[in-house]
Amino acid sequence: MVSLMSLWLPILLSAVFVFLVSSVIHMVLPYHRSDFGKVPDEDQVMDALRKVGIPPGDYVIPCPGSSKEMKSPEFIDKATKGPVAFITVMRSGPPAMGGQLVMWFLFCVVVGILSAYIAGRALGSGAHYLDVFRFAGCTAFVGHAMALLQNSIWYKRAWSSTLKSVFDGLIYGLVTAGTFGWLWPS
Numbered sequence: 001m002v003s004l005m006s007l008w009l010p011i012l013l014s015a016v017f018v019f020l021v022s023s024v025i026h027m028v029l030p031y032h033r034s035d036f037g038k039v040p041d042e043d044q045v046m047d048a049l050r051k052v053g054i055p056p057g058d059y060v061i062p063c064p065g066s067s068k069e070m071k072s073p074e075f076i077d078k079a080t081k082g083p084v085a086f087i088t089v090m091r092s093g094p095p096a097m098g099g100q101l102v103m104w105f106l107f108c109v110v111v112g113i114l115s116a117y118i119a120g121r122a123l124g125s126g127a128h129y130l131d132v133f134r135f136a137g138c139t140a141f142v143g144h145a146m147a148l149l150q151n152s153i154w155y156k157r158a159w160s161s162t163l164k165s166v167f168d169g170l171i172y173g174l175v176t177a178g179t180f181g182w183l184w185p186s
Contacts, residue, residue: 002125006185007116014115014140014179015108018172022104025168035161049089059087086155108172111143115176119184129181137177145169 026032039045062078064070119135145166151157 002120002123002127002185004113004116004120007120007180007183010136010180010183011109011112011116013183014112014136014176015105017175017179018108018111018140018144019105021171021175022168025171031164032161035158035164054087054089056089056091059085059089061085061087111140111172112176114143115139115180119180123184125185127184129184132184133177133181136180137173139173140176141169141173144172 061084062075064072064075069075115136118139119132122135123131145168148162148165148169152159152162
């Protein structure tokens with residue numbers, strides 16, 4: 001068994017490496033550029049939503065008040081006429097990603113901590129590189145990727161977008177695995 005405190009370096013470095021790799025994936029590589037489409041007549045749609053004054057939050061249209069209401073003819077008619085949508089409304093203003101980048105890095109640290117915890121409980125000092133790689137990598141992959149599948153299952157996000165993000169999670173898991181294998185205490 002290896003203590004969590006003795007794994008602080010692979011925890012932090014794996015978070016840094018994953019942060020850097022994710023920056024390359026999203027800013028340099030083109031495969032995520034098709035994840036979101038533009039709505040037809042964007043200006044008209046934005047003007048209409050602006051007039052309603054929707055506060056930041058998550059919404060569903062149409063939104064039933066209960067499971068009983070979901071079966072009502074009125075709700076079924078609304079859903080049939082459409083559009084049916086899940087919408088996240090964000091605060092208006094110029095793009096500012098500083099806070100999101102900080103939260104992403106902290107999330108990467110948390111995944112590193114969980115990877116360290118599981119690998120540290122399963123393996124001792126001097127464990128073979130591939131054993132460390134398997135435990136840390138699998139844990140990191142699960143942390144970065146598996147919950148994303150729910151977005152396509154429940155919220156109808158395009159499977160292509162979800163699977164690309166799961167692939168990213170695999171890359172992040174491999175980066176974490178390699179970092180832990182490299183820096184595992186002997």
